[in-house]
Amino acid sequence: MPSPKLRENCADCPIRYRAVCAYCEPDELEVLERIKSYSEIASGQPIFFAGEPMTHVASVVTGAAVLSRTLEDGRRQINGVMLPSDFIGRPWRETIPFDVTAAGPVTLCRFERKAFEAILKETPHVSERLLSMTLDDLDAARDWAVVLGRMAARERIAAFLLFLSRRLGKPTPGNAQRITFSMPLTREAIADALGLTLETASRQMSALRRDGLIETEGRSTVIVPDLTALQDEAQDDADGSDIL
Amino acid sequence: MPSPKLRENCADCPIRYRAVCAYCEPDELEVLERIKSYSEIASGQPIFFAGEPMTHVASVVTGAAVLSRTLEDGRRQINGVMLPSDFIGRPWRETIPFDVTAAGPVTLCRFERKAFEAILKETPHVSERLLSMTLDDLDAARDWAVVLGRMAARERIAAFLLFLSRRLGKPTPGNAQRITFSMPLTREAIADALGLTLETASRQMSALRRDGLIETEGRSTVIVPDLTALQDEAQDDADGSDIL
């Protein structure tokens, strides 16, 4: 595990060119650098609770967090999987709209909300980037409605694996279509993200494995031997730009 | 029907204080006024097709439009119902991500995209309002995931009627809990918005009518005799601010 010290300098940050600071010039980075603070959250721990005051906003640096809402009778829907470079929280809003939970160990780059709002007003490169990211997130959330509203269980799992392949996957040297990634969510969380039960999620993972669309090693490593085959299962005709 | 002339002046516009221009000062409105143009679309007509160049962005002034995506085998998901004051399109994007269709007669206040982008850069009141609206839309899209992922057919219908009640409903004089609105979507469109079949949508509407949660007059008028009863059906504990 790398020392936290490695991340103190924005220039060395792994999400430097994808996060909300992506468009910043070196002098603008310094302004952000002054108010940022890192926060390490252990697996499964809550980061924010829905309804509480939004004191901070943050970028995910490493790990995965989930946004979720739970109905009174316990049904839970995960409505966002936040991966490195994703932005959590909203300026100008007083309260958090969703529960935010660490799906595994998470590192956040946090900003006190009021201070971040001040920067937004003064730094067009930050507000432009935030608008752009928010519009992308909105498109992605609307794309996800197709998965939840119209796709069968097998297709939902395929679509989710495709999403993770694109965001987390590393191609095998010499075979760009063979992708490996580490699954950041449990079966229960996958089910909650896809509007399924954990049994159905497990069964469909097994089915995709039986059919050769994925391979697994241990609990977390997933290998997609042929990304195009997975795209076909997920009814995904696009190049991936639509999911970001 | 009011003459289109009535809308030529932004100051008289029905969505003046809710649309993307809400924060504008009179002098800023003039800048928008110079590049706007109204467009009337007949019921059922396409407004934009997914994938085509985004030449314009627009605000819905009257009527209702839907954003949708259709899979190759014909399954369709409506992933946004755009009502008066909602903003359609995204600055900086070259192509439209979804099909946009008039659910009934629609009036749009359109802006040539490039010209609108120029205004965004020069007018913080417009870009701030657009960011705020986009963040609200994102929260609403994520709230909708709970409906699509975790709610039973009856709850989905109730949640949708609640959404329309809040956006379109007029309270009965003397009884603020008794709401009337005009349903802008066909049963098929309701089904496509909720991830159901039109038969299931129809059956659940009938069930809610039988159970006294709604009344109907003709094909389009819906009356909600008691909004709180509908909220209970929709598992909605909030005050509606979360859906906007």
Add this chain to the structure above:
DNA sequence: CGTAAATTTGAAATTAATCAAGATGGGTGG
């Protein structure tokens, strides 16, 4: 290595989809 959590698998029950007629109502032309 033992253990508890996570996952897999099986069988029965339930919900919604599909297949199939009818009924309703808004609009139009006689």
Add this chain to the structure above:
DNA sequence: CCACCCATCTTGATTAATTTCAAATTTACG
């Protein structure tokens, strides 16, 4: 102005998919 017609909506019966209930099995970790 009214009757007819077509699109839309409703309702019914059957089928298919997913959930629910219930054990086994595996895996990561102390």
